[in-house]
Amino acid sequence: MGNQNPLAYDYTVAKWFLWATIAFGIIGMTVGVFIAFQMAFPELNYLFGEYGTFSRLRPLHTNGVAFGFTMSGIFATWYYVGQRVLKVSMAESSFLMAVGKLHFIVYVLTILLAVVTLLSGITTSKEYAELEWPLDLMVTLFWVLWGVSIFGLIGIRRERTLYISIWYYIAAFLAVAMLHVFNNMEVPTYFVAGVGDWYHSVSLYAGTNDALVQWWYGHNAVAFVFTTPIVAMIYYFLPKESGQAVYSYKLSLLSFWGLMFVYLWAGGHHLIYSTVPDWMQTMGSVFSIVLILPSWGSAINMLLTMKGEWEQLQSNPLIKFMVLGSTFYMLSTLEGPIQAIKSVNALAHFTDWIPGHVHDGTLGWVGFMIIAAMYHMTPRLFKKELYSKKLMETQFWLQTMGIVLYFSSMWIAGITQGMMWRATDEFGNLSYSFIDTVTVLHPYYTIRAIGGALYLIGIFIWAYNIYKTMKSGRELEDAEVNVNKSPMAENR
Amino acid sequence: MFHWLEERPFFFAVGVFLVVSFAGLIEILPNFAEASRPTVGTKPYSGLQLAGRHVYIEDSCNACHSQLIRPFKNETDRYGMYSLSGEYAYDRPFLWGSKRTGPDLMRVGNYRTTDWHENHMWDPLSVVPGSIMPAYKHQFTQNADLETAYAEMVTVQSVFGVPYNKPITMKDGSSETVKLGASFEEEKANMLAEAKLIAADMKNQDVKDAVANGEIPKIVALIAYLNSLK
Amino acid sequence: MKNIIIVSVVVSLVLIGIIYSYVGNIIGDDMVNILSMLAAILILGITVGVGVKYVNQMKNDTASGELADENWDGIGEYKNDLPIGWAVVFLGTIVWAIWYWFAGYPLWAYSQIGEWNEEVATHQEKFEEKWSNISEEDLSRMGEAFFSVNCAPCHGVQGDGMDGKAADLTKRLDASAVEYAIRNGSDNHLVSEYMSMPAGLLWNAVEIKQVSNYVASGFTGIGKDVYEANCASCHGMDGMGIPGVGANIRTFTPDLIKAVLDNGKKGAIGSMPSFKGRFTDTQEKAVSLYIEKLRKGEL
Ligand code: HEM
Ligand code: HEM
Ligand SMILES: [Ca+2]
Ligand SMILES: [Ca+2]
């Protein structure tokens, strides 16, 4: 049994990343809500000249939430969880401390430059890999720094066996490194031709090959940014917050290696009925179905960890966020495989059902887990009691409502759109011109935007609650910090 | 007994890496050479078209528009013949997109014309009531970045062997050549010659004047690109 | 607990109801549409079901099992076995995948292009069977829908050219189009590849105005003299055109429309693309019929 005496963990870098998570969360999701409203009310495209069009802002949203909000959340939890489950303190190594700080600085600089370049239209257009090569290099740099931090801390650990969360952080690190390098292979044109913009590049791959590499990347970016590190979080924060032991080690093990093995093969489901060979598409389809089980494995393991602890689900809003989070994880990892079935994909691909699926996962799973993780960390980082439990409850219900509105409207929109595109009249000619299939979606776009706005209000409540905790939360004694359930002001 | 790997971070990492990397090879490599061969009749982009393609990317039209026609009757009825792999041989990056908020544009050059695009990009609602596409008026006042387009032509020619200045066999057996000037000035002249043809079909007087003065507004390059999508 | 089930069932039903009421008529007898609907319903169903099951377990069971020795930051781990359902289904999907791959739907036995060919052939067969003797009225109905998908983006849903963005098809020609043809000539292959109208047949501005108005107003008013002296030799006294010589400039005819669809058209307004090879003869006939009705105001 481990030593329960807490080490003097150094949370400096974790705190910095926590602030970054909140800041980028607000920016990224405000843009998300804005573009959602633009799809319902296109006049909103003209508020900021060329910088305010839907098409300039959409990449800003995706990059802001994936590489700003989610990645900050991942790093914040790493600099917290890493120390604790390896049982070493960052304070023990001035080298690792310096690496951590540099990691943060390079990272924030990169994201800020990303905002500026994307707004100016400097992009390579490949989804989730829009940044041009100078920024790709900066990403590589902060990724290497994160790797040094991971393996450095592991190198000086006191806990012999790596905890499950660490497996998932390692996997995220390695896989993203590989994906990032290969998908961003590009030739800077200025260095070949001597004229033009110095930051412009041209992809090393062309056409179908470029598509294959891109969706091998894109699909696994989902796996190793929106999934594995978030699983790392739930494996730490749910047992910790609830005080329950993880339900089954065997299930953790099989789910982990199953996920590692199967995920990479499924990228072909983004290219169904495209010009890649039929067998590659089929492979993507088949592996997507198999993928349900390793995905559900972790979620079930977490739900069973709560066995007999229903009461906590009612009394502790943090548990609510996490349990609903893993439920949404199950929803999106069932929905995804269904969309990967060829005949379903024929209908769903290119429609709004895809963004619907995306946000089941990102709002319900990624968002909720990061929100819960930051709430759990706050009292420990600042030795303050969480400012208001009531606000947490309000936030939870607002955001849950928001997600339901988001995905239900997009399901209907997507299926309507898909069916109208293929509908034919009695003569076998197309029934609808394209614009008919656009105007019919107006109500659903409006509902989605309202749902998004509810979620965003929740994000502001979250930021406010954490801010108030730091400013005016009750100071905690050491003993109060080392309990499982996060200390929170029960009556406020 | 299962803990062997989990106590040895190095081997654990190697194990993870192996498991995640080999799927990629099988997924991508087998078709690599095959997919890079152009179909008969596929030409590289001219300088002006490439500059237009950069405008398309800069304004992220791919956020709403796909360029991939799937082999379903409803799609071939709406957009034209389904896409073939070799038609994308000169697309760096590919622009298939993943969401059709607007229609597919793979062959839009077949069924829309310069003057229609001019009206539509200036104000989509004026030609398509109910459209939710933004207007792109700034493309009428800002000039296209011809240098960067030229740099890309030179790069793809020298690094990837894209056949500029070489005869390319068309579907009907005739042959065509896409020019690449030996210097930027020379290529700019090619671009301007093409731009003049487009501007002649346009109505916006500022754009026409700009082209007459040897400048190329973004919209002219973009239309050259859209017209080339066939 | 009961409330959760009731609420989820009600929500699911309402969603399905909304979807159905909206798109039910489109679903028709298309298997793929039905399958996709079922898939969507399945997602809802299974998620609700599994969610309810685990929530129940959280509520009623108690944590049990043998704790492992390790402990990380106070987090323990049970040595529990795999949940049997999970393990069986996992194995099942793997077996299914192998079967599907090699036997069920072998990877060498399918071609998406082949499927397209089949789809098109089936459509043609069905069409011929059902519409081989299509009535004029059906043709015009067909033309209307066809027009709204393929032509309305330029000519407007009403065919009125949307404030001059494309030709106003509710009349044959407006005065500016006639004037443009007189001043610039016309070379759109309307009557044949070889015939075109030279520019400069008239140069007197007053005469040009008069004859343009005469043609545009359906061959009424002043300008008749000018027309008959200068134009009738090619276009005929009544403007109905002379085969192989001059275009019909009074009404639309299937030949004229076919010529426009095949060659596109460039004129005063701008240009119309060529649709050569995109449409079937029946579709072209249908749309010409529809356009002629538009012109006559018979719709
Ligand atoms: C078993 C797991 C999953 C499978 C098999 C799966 C499958 C799919 C499929 C088939 C598509 C649509 C491709 C298309 O037609 O365009 C898709 C899109 C997407 N999914 Fe999933 N999904 C899974 C889980 C998740 C999760 C958990 C998340 C996020 C948290 C997620 C995020 C996304 C995103 C962001 C896209 C959009 C990609 C694009 O830009 O087109 N997926 N997924
Ligand atoms: C306030 C909540 C949010 C709203 C209202 C919102 C809205 C949107 C909208 C309108 C789109 C474009 C969809 C389209 O083009 O049709 C989008 C795309 C996307 N969003 Fe969000 N978003 C929100 C939060 C998030 C979060 C928290 C994440 C990730 C953690 C996320 C990840 C994405 C991704 C990956 C896409 C691209 C999907 C695709 O290409 O298919 N969003 N979002
Ligand atoms: Ca990049
Ligand atoms: Ca996408």
Ligand SMILES: [Cu+2]
């Ligand atoms: Cu995927």
